Amino acid sequence: MPTPTVIGDIRLKWLALGGPSSFLGQPLTDELTTPDQVGRFNHFQGGSIYWTPSTKAHEVHGAIRDKWSSMGWERSFLGYPLTDESVTPDGVGRFNHFQGGSIYWTPAIGAHEIHGAIRDKWASMGWERSFLGYPVSDEEAGPGGSRISRFEHGSISWTSSGGAVTSMPAGEIVHQHATIATPDWLPAGGWVDIVVNKRGDFTFAGHMHNSGFPNIHFTLALVLMTPSGVGYGFARDHGLDGTVTVFGRNRDDDWTDTGNNAQISGNWAQVAQSTLHWRLAAHDTLTRGVQGLVEDLVKEAATQLGKAGIAALIALI
Template sequence: MRPRWVIAVVAAPALALVPVPSAAAPAPAPVTPEIETVPLSSARGLTRAADVRELRSENPFALAAARWSGAAPDVLDVRAQATDGTWGDWVTLEAVDGRGGVRASEPVWLGDSTALRVRAERGGAPVDAAELSIVLIDPGDGGTVATRAAAADVAQPPVINRAAWGADETIRTNCFAQQGIGVEYSPTVKAATIHHTAGTNDYTAADSARIVRGIYAYHAQDLGWCDIGYNVLVDKYGQIFEGRFGGLDKPVWGAHAGGFNKFTVGMSMLGTFTDVAPTPEQLESVSRFLAWKLARGYRDPNGTVTLVSGGGGTARYPEGTEVELPTIYGHRDVGYTECPGELGYQQLPAVRQRVTELMAGWDTSPVYQRWQAAGADAGALGGVYELERSAANGGLRTTFASGAGSVYWSEGTGARIIGGAIRDTWAAYGSEAGHLGYPRTDELATPDNVGRYNHFAGAGGSIYWTPSTGAHEIRGSIKTAWGQLGWERGPLKYPTTDERGTPDGRGRYNHFQNGSIYWTSGTGAQAIYGAIKSKWAQLGWERGPLGYPKTSEQQTPDGRGRYNHFEGGSIYWTSATGAHEIRGAIKTKWAQLGWERSFLGYPTSDEFAISGGRRSNFEHGYITWNAATGVTTARSY
């Protein structure tokens, strides 16, 4: 077993959603590539001046790269000896910016090989062998690839996911843990960078997964990127491979074009296209993926974008430089590289034309039109974060604002904006497929300017939010009763819970900042708050002797007090007496005497036990009930 050479890795975004496992073939087990770094000083020279050096390995390898100290070599070529003894063509290794100052090349696919010849020059002279190391990569066997179906939209072409090509996710996760980083996302994707991987074009369809796996291991470990740099890779057979982890439908921040990784998706064609053109199958798959990505991300394939260079050793433009680029451009447009090869670069106009054909009608989407009306990228929604996709019952949805906001559309509700905590609460209830259905308003400010809300099509429901209460749903009869009291400007203020079921299973309720509304099919929805609610709680809520409220809190006829009637009695309150319950025969007697306008006035105690019966005290007397005779007697003090 050759030693593994693992180093730190760079932040990488994530890929997930798009590819789904095929029912026909389970995903293969992960395969961990092996990497060996060999100092060039251990190689032996083959020609005069040692301008060509040869390395031999005890174990076959299939990809190779180089690392060096000092300035990058002016000439850096390799050729490999296949396992059958034949030597391949010379292949150029192109420099790339590694993490933490790593000076290295991109890896190239050579096919299964046992020896490597290296030609490295700087300033017309061979590079000092002590300054150069060769990285040999064995991607391992296995990883039989089965094409995966698109997850959500028929416009998305089939993609081979990471599990299918045998990605060992521990390479990525261990690197993230070591560096204290994780998946990174741009706010949106504005453009696509087209690459080639370089290396031989002589590979089989089964080799493609091995190539991807080898590039992943090298990018993640030797270059310190924690993951493969490209978002997507396409082989000459038209197979599309999921690259960087984080979600093909999201703006995963790759490591494919130094200085121009933000706001771009990187697509790399497997092979070298300096003297050989990409295959028709390869170009069609590139076009189909870009058509899906750009159409659902609201980008014109024939437009231009302005990107700001992040700088770096391989970037063509210094940090901070604004560069206008086509929406679909080649790596050489932003970097010191021949990538994607002269014949690959020449195909970009045809790719743009084919993408345009495939995207016909993309700008008729009602969500796209709503986004445009809201100011597009310059508006409050910002750019597309998660691509437009189908939603429940024939609807559409797109996520914006780095994931914070969304637009949902249905035939009955139109395109509506929802985001933040309100969207999170809505999602907890199943989003548009749940009982609230689609939003029928945008997120709006409440009249008191304290909160925010969306109304929904289902269950007569809404979600209200304030910084202090959070976001809570309210619906049906409880919402109607709250509205009759004046909404958030009424006595209850904002909801502090979603609608919930009561412990006894008979009712429903929402709590509010200043009270509650309780509902049953027999009592309807009634508001209870303040001291009366506190008394009811002391008595055991709906499971106490009073049961559920039958009225909302009301003012007494004499204007001095407040009350709620309940299934099993009442609670009366005044500022002088406090809140007290009254029920049964004692309440009936008090009612016969004229309630609070009788000579007794308001109750000053709850009903309590006495010898032989029960008693309630009032402001000016008391009522007793005899258990033996059933007689109630009212007396004044």
């Protein structure tokens, strides 16, 4: 039998990956047109490469390819791949992003798809590096027309009225949200989300916007204040362009920071009862200004409790 032909962008992708000596190996098919008539593909011994004029050529292989195949290939709601299979930042899993969502895989969990508003929520929390970890189910139908995806350490559910909401077993998570209003003259504001759990995992996410004329360097300090007077601090120190800046304008700052802190898990009984306090200010200095703002906020909150304040700075990004 003649060797199947590999041409064009698919051939370039195959050769870039190593050609016949790569994990894809030899071609099993000629280049073929996809059933939707939009794309082209070749199947290989170790996977496939799919191409469209808009998404270009990307490889899919292994358990992720098997999952995508079981869903209907490009005719599924996921559509065509936007990336090759890639290693996750934590080094444990693998993923492909598609036009309509993603498929994530780990050796222990297998491959699961995630898409839509639930995927957006998970991404905003830090993907698999968030306290939720990896998905352990596909998106499923829930009660009352809701949708739900389950993860290693919790779930995200969606409703048309409430959007996407994170949940864990009762008593194992604290989720605090604050709208950051503009104080005094400073034309900057936004919102923050702080989520911590019983294991000490935390997600610190937020958005700030400069609505004014001058460039601003802001310091935002937040504290989860426990009834015993111990405050767990989070801070963001960053610059925002104003309308005075003509080139390189960046009036918005979005961030997500994740991690684990033993102080949170070790004092969970108190952390579970914590309240959120915040302060926004402009500073000429950086680290000392941030630390000082956190310490001042802890003292202020502790005074209201009649306690001596102890500050533990958890996240400075």
